[in-house]
Amino acid sequence: MKWKTEDGGWSPYLAGALLGLLAIVSVVATTQWLGKTSYLGASTTFVRAAGLLEQAVSSDHVAANEYFTKTKIVVDWQFMLVTGIFLGALISSATDRSLKLESVPPIWKDRFGPSIGKRVAGAFLGGIIAMVSARMADGCPSGHGLSGVMQLSVSSLVAVAMFFIFGAVVAALMYGRRSS
């Protein structure tokens, strides 16, 4: 097993194991400093981002919304965590020359052509479906997939199975059975 990939990345086993250590340090740190154990997650932040944007237009509407009130529209620990993911990926890719401006990913281009419009539509539509359902299931591959499975939560084990099964079915329908 190699520790480095051909393009200068790290073995996914190594990077993943280090993320496991980060998750452990993070639960201790949040318990210590936030007074409550917080687990890595991402999707609630999108609710807060939507709430903050809507507040700029109509703060009354946000205040009257049950889900926004329940979620609390503030720039909290997880909001900064998600912001940090952007910065961390930027730092890592800029320092190992893997930063690449890409408008249409290669496998999408092979299947659906070079149209940026199509890719934008796919990303946007997929994003709407994914976030409505992540909030319904109360988690995404971070909150359920990593944090929930680490805790052996029944809901997370079921959710992750559903993510992969339905994702695999739709991916197979979209990209077909190509022999590559």
Next chain:
Amino acid sequence: MNTTQWLGLVTGVLFGFLLQKGRVLRFEKQVGALLLKDMTIVKFMFSAILVGMVGITLLTDAGIVTLSHKTMNVGAVLLGGALFGVGWAIMGFCPGTSVGALGEGRWHALFAIAGMVAGAALYAELYPFFDSTVMTWKDFGKIGLPEALGVSQWVIIPLFWAATISLFFWFEKKGL
């Protein structure tokens, strides 16, 4: 910024750094896993889980941290989980990796992020409807596998490790 926000930012930078170094942010890695052709994200995710699971269980047993299960609401988890898979395959990112993918220059991720913010706004409007329909079917509450099976976590964890390591060996043998 306050301490809470700084802690989130620092943790997030490390999280994003590891996601990028593991090369799991890319569209082709996400879709590759769903097409069962490239298991990089599964290797990454389950390596993190194996390590994190042991640490978090030890810390919980020692009373240092508390577990935070998400509720096993049957309708929400089954329907939400299934629909998430659909959105994930179309988008080619998940919520956390979309932000990281933007960080490594994949600017089409911006439209995935915009879609997800729109989806969150839509969910906030639809919440009363889901709350009075899908979510009323059956709720088993915030439950962990050890309580559900009536088996110690220290029986489940070695089995989980053995199954996952076997899966890893199989991936390597098949070149996935």
